Amino acid sequence: MSQHTYTVSGMTCAHCVNSVTEEISELDGVTSVTVDLPSGAVTVTSTAPLDLSAVEAAVDEAGYRLIPEESVA
Numbered sequence: 435m436s437q438h439t440y441t442v443s444g445m446t447c448a449h450c451v452n453s454v455t456e457e458i459s460e461l462d463g464v465t466s467v468t469v470d471l472p473s474g475a476v477t478v479t480s481t482a483p484l485d486l487s488a489v490e491a492a493v494d495e496a497g498y499r500l501i502p503e504e505s506v507a
Contacts, residue, residue, distance in 0.1 A: 435465070438484065439477045441501040442493055445469070453496040461488055474501070 442454055451469045454476060458467045463481040470476075476493075478484065493500045 435479060435481065436483045437477060437479045439475050440489060440493075441503075442469075442474050442476050442498050443501055444498040445471055445474060447471075450496075450498065454493060454498060457492040457496040458489065461492055 445451060445454060448471075451471055455467045455469055458464060458476065458478055461480070461484060463484065464478060465481060466479040468477045478489070490500045
């Protein structure tokens with residue numbers, strides 16, 4: 435199992451959370467997605483490490499933006 439936390443910008447409501455959760459959940463190997471709306475933190479558990487570009491594409495498909503890790507303080 436692999437777990438990683440990403441930061442997503444632009445989420446403002448439960449619908450946003452549901453959209454991001456749904457898109458990331460469709461990635462191969464993802465077993466759970468937990469979103470903290472106030473911080474934008476999205477914790478993804480998967481059977482193997484995920485390709486960052488795949489996660490970024492899923493977040494983009496949901497209509498939001500993945501914040502690069504270097505930008506997260």
